[in-house]
């Protein structure tokens with residue numbers, strides 16, 4: 001379930017969502033199935049408006065092209081992303097699934113330990129795990145900026 | 153006339169008349185495993201080939217039975233290690249048909265060999281305003297050392313272009329020569345496209361202009377019988393690990409007339425005759441270029457790899473590889489949205505391709521989940537990717553131990569990839 005900024009619904013807390021993601025991934029013991037699941041998550045991600053697919057919204061340190069746009073509403077941060085790589089988009093979806101619609105401070109303070117527990121990181125080539133770290137850093141930076149009221 | 157039966161006959165490697173990939177495959181223990189519950193389909197041979205049991209055993213035997221430093225001990229094991237090390241040098245000499253074993257220098261690999269030539273011969277002969285010709289399809293290893301040299305000497309790189317099949321354009325190459333041309337560094341076979349360049353012709357042209365040539369044979373030696381006297385190159389370099397030998401073993405061939413006049417690359421033990429603080433007298437080649445303790449175990453095992461390649465018969469192996477290339481090309485070319493990159497008329501067994509609308513790395517990762525190992529990206533060949541206007545390709549590179557059945561798996565894998573990833 002991806003949180004849109006236009007919804008009135010409030011997501012479950014990060015820790016609870018992390019648990020759900022771990023359970024979801026535990027359903028697949030095969031790496032091929034996990035990979036396919038990530039792809040599907042990416043394909044279901046809410047669309048990113050084309051006007052955000054610019055240099056400004058590109059994540060640095062990611063080998064593939066990945067754009068992330070964040071919207072702040074009622075001090076909650078909503079994320080939208082797209083990539084030329086369906087898998088990278090899927091990775092973004094895994095994170096956005098947990099973080100989008102959360103209070104800015106919660107995002108900044110999150111440890112996201114679930115990432116290591118879903119059995120993906122061991123399969124990522126070095127360039128892609130660096131990309132994942134850049135992605136997490138950027139999501140937090142958006143939240144940090146948001147929590148200080150710098151962007152809306 | 154051959155019958156279908158001829159191909160299924162088995163024989164021991166030493167007497168193998170017809171090539172039997174299934175039998176050869178048994179020599180490679182690593183190929184017998186499953187990856188993610190699928191039989192391993194190893195199609196990343198251009199990055200590094202697998203090693204037969206005899207090569208693995210040779211390393212283990214060295215460390216178990218006669219590990220000793222070479223060229224310096226008087227004891228039994230040191231003599232044995234030295235003999236084995238020098239036998240490997242003779243093995244390499246014959247493998248590429250060099251005139252003398254003094255023309256064979258052991259290095260870590262292709263990269264080190266090119267840097268050695270750039271750092272010695274290059275620094276000696278290249279001056280301000282001079283030009284070095286490389287081709288558009290060079291591996292970064294055969295570009296950057298020359299760029300560094302040019303930077304130091306205020307010299308210039310000239311690039312011989314290729315056409316859209318991935319073949320060098322001889323007429324354009326010819327035009328690059330002028331009075332300032334001092335060196336040519338060119339690949340025998342392209343690592344990302346598989347193109348086999350008509351290297352004789354390119355070398356002859358350079359020699360007409362009195363310009364020496366270094367040939368990057370990293371992707372040639374695993375497949376082709378290379379003859380340095382026939383092609384008449386000045387230098388030739390390759391890595392052991394791409395031809396069934398161990399990593400860390402590599403070869404620099406140089407004509408003795410060049411070697412004799414070249415300064416050392418690294419200073420250290422075993423490369424000099426006498427040392428005082430005023431002056432060091434260097435040894436003759438090849439020892440002048442082998443400072444310090446060499447990679448003894450892996451050099452000896454490289455010798456074993458060459459004996460192995462000779463046993464299976466490189467000619468027969470390559471004929472089989474050509475069959476694989478033709479079969480694979482046929483299998484892939486009708487897949488909708490698949491474009492083969494590199495369609496030269498003579499190729500090593502490399503199938504590089506792109507899938508429309510699909511990120512190459514995504515595809516490579518998915519194929520991996522099916523046990524199929526390919527490489528994706530620019531393959532240290534950014535200028536080639538730029539030529540074709542793509543960020544990278546998916547590359548399936550084969551060796552004589554691959555089978556048609558594996559190529560069928562590859563096709564199935566690609567079909568599944570398309571189904572999953574095409575948007």
Ligand SMILES: Cc1ncc(COP(=O)(O)O)c(C=O)c1O
Pocket residue numbers: 198199260261262263264291293294339341342343368370371391532
């Ligand atoms: C054509 C070519 N040249 C040079 C190299 C570099 O070889 P190495 O990394 O073994 O030094 C390679 C390896 O990928 C190659 O394919």
